[in-house]
Amino acid sequence: GAVVSQHPxxxxxxxxxxxxxECRSLDFQATxxxxxxxxxxxxxxxxxxxxxxxxxxxEQGVEKDKFLINxxxxxxxxxxxxxxxxxxxxxxxxxxxxxxxxxxxYFGPGTRLxxx
Amino acid sequence: KQEVTQxxxxxxxxxxxxxxxxxxxxxxxxxxxxxxRQDPGKGLTSLLLIQSSQRExxxxxxxxxxxxxxxxxxxxxxxxxxxxxxTYLCAADTDKLIFGTGTRLQVFP
Numbered sequence: 001g002a003v004v005s006q007h008p009x010x011x012x013x014x015x016x017x018x019x020x021x022e023c024r025s026l027d028f029q030a031t032x033x034x035x036x037x038x039x040x041x042x043x044x045x046x047x048x049x050x051x052x053x054x055x056x057x058x059e060q061g062v063e064k065d066k067f068l069i070n071x072x073x074x075x076x077x078x079x080x081x082x083x084x085x086x087x088x089x090x091x092x093x094x095x096x097x098x099x100x101x102x103x104x105x106y107f108g109p110g111t112r113l114x115x116x
Numbered sequence: 117k118q119e120v121t122q123x124x125x126x127x128x129x130x131x132x133x134x135x136x137x138x139x140x141x142x143x144x145x146x147x148x149x150x151x152x153r154q155d156p157g158k159g160l161t162s163l164l165l166i167q168s169s170q171r172e173x174x175x176x177x178x179x180x181x182x183x184x185x186x187x188x189x190x191x192x193x194x195x196x197x198x199x200x201x202x203t204y205l206c207a208a209d210t211d212k213l214i215f216g217t218g219t220r221l222q223v224f225p
Contacts, residue, residue, distance in 0.1 A: 034212075104165055107161075
């Protein structure tokens with residue numbers, strides 16, 4: 001089956017620093033990758049959708065300049081949380097889908113971010 | 117705007133019981149309805165995907181039904197086991213996945 005990995009699995013950083021999270025599709029080409037955020041006891045909320053080689057589409061209320069997304073290849077997307085603050089502490093999950101129309105999204109294991 | 121609701125929010129049952137988890141959505145214009153499992157601190161595992169033209173899907177002890185006209189889906193778990201303990205999320209796929217808040221299930225021996 002399709003496998004999506006994320007790195008790191010957890011990260012602790014100081015307020016004001018930037019953190020980069022990687023999302024990789026290991027055995028398929030991901031034309032589209034999605035980034036979600038999940039706060040404790042809440043559901044997943046889509047942050048942005050990225051297509052390989054083009055700019056990401058951000059959901060309403062998500063700051064483009066704070067959450068930088070790069071989808072430079074068909075197997076890798078990165079999310080950079082710039083100038084992180086404690087309120088950015090959350091569980092970040094990526095997913096990836098391939099070429100087939102309305103194909104299932106395959107989810108990564110998530111990255112837990114704690115900003116001190 | 118699509119809204120997805122799941123009830124109950126939490127459920128605790130003894131092993132062996134048959135369970136029904138409910139999911140409702142406000143906009144029936146969906147491509148599909150998906151059910152996921154999430155273990156604590158982990159990502160999502162896809163359980164079942166029901167296309168908009170389908171009424172149900174089955175996988176092992178799991179059966180999911182879809183009634184688009186009423187905006188409802190149910191996940192039926194037969195003969196529950198302690199290993200089924202997790203949070204179950206449904207998601208309605210319009211042009212993006214809209215997730216419900218989940219049902220936290222605990223199955224005790």
